[in-house]
Amino acid sequence: xxxxxxxxxxxxxxxxxxxxxxxxxxxxxxxxxxxxxxxxxxxxxxxxxxxxxxxxxxxxxxxxxxxxxxxxxxxxxxxxxxxxxxxxxxxxxxxxxxxxxxxxxxxxxxxxxxxxxxxxxxxxxxxxxxxxxxxxxxxxxxxxxxxxxxxxxxxxxxxxxxxxxxxxxxxxxxxxxxxxxxxxxxxxxxxxxxxxxxxxxxxxxxxxxxxxxxxxxxxxxxxxxxxxxxxxx
Numbered sequence: 001x002x003x004x005x006x007x008x009x010x011x012x013x014x015x016x017x018x019x020x021x022x023x024x025x026x027x028x029x030x031x032x033x034x035x036x037x038x039x040x041x042x043x044x045x046x047x048x049x050x051x052x053x054x055x056x057x058x059x060x061x062x063x064x065x066x067x068x069x070x071x072x073x074x075x076x077x078x079x080x081x082x083x084x085x086x087x088x089x090x091x092x093x094x095x096x097x098x099x100x101x102x103x104x105x106x107x108x109x110x111x112x113x114x115x116x117x118x119x120x121x122x123x124x125x126x127x128x129x130x131x132x133x134x135x136x137x138x139x140x141x142x143x144x145x146x147x148x149x150x151x152x153x154x155x156x157x158x159x160x161x162x163x164x165x166x167x168x169x170x171x172x173x174x175x176x177x178x179x180x181x182x183x184x185x186x187x188x189x190x191x192x193x194x195x196x197x198x199x200x201x202x203x204x205x206x207x208x209x210x211x212x213x214x215x216x217x218x219x220x221x222x223x224x225x226x227x228x229x230x231x232x233x
Contacts, residue, residue, distance in 0.1 A: 016181070019177050019181060020178075020181060022174075022178065023178040023181070024153060024156050024178070026149070027152055034186055034189050037142060037189050037193075038188065038189040040138075041134070041196070042192070044131045044134060045135070045192070045200075048132070048196070051128065052204075052207075055081070055207050056207070058081035062214050063214050065077075066218045067217070071218065074087055074218065077091070082124050083211065086120045086121050086124060086211065086215070087218070089117050089119065089120035090113045090114070090219060093116035093117075094109070094225075095227045097227055109222075109223040110223035114216065114219035118212070118215060121208070121212070124211075125204060129204055132197060132200055132201060135193045135194075135196050135200070138189060138190060138193040139194035142186045143183070143190045145182075146182045146190075149182025150179045150180055150182045150183040152179070153178050153179025153180075153181075153182060154179040157175025157176055157179060161175075
């Protein structure tokens, strides 16, 4: 930006849009970058909010099914949620008798069923954690990106003061205001991202904990039943 541009701003030009329009190109690029980050973060947050809501409802239904008098409905689980793959992994391992004449103990059956379900749960948790690192990155980096824009803007404001040889508030204020917008936008992008990351990370941990408990209960009940192949034998 031409150092004299700020000095020429009329009082009526002190609107937010006028300050952004007359800001240094570097500051403008930073503002656009932070705006893109902010929009992207909100898109991720909306997606994760919907995903977490579905996960909470699905695990609640699974807990109810595991605690029911009979687990027969779980043997052909068709829940419209990825956690159904966790249940199916346990069912598949339960049906897969190691050898035709093996006399597997209850503990051994439970261990391998539980292990298969935990492996699939790991895949599900990784799916739920997808894009969360982006929120963490924006939350930590956006304030510094905005601060860089502020430092750059203030530097240009002081250059303008030196060129105009005028230290009046009317000359200094617009340049400082332009510079501080970058910090404000950086904080506006970072604060929701940090809060959302902490919220979703906590929700994912709770979901995983509830699933671990349900897996333990289901594998115990499942191991007490003979798989179809063993019963037929």
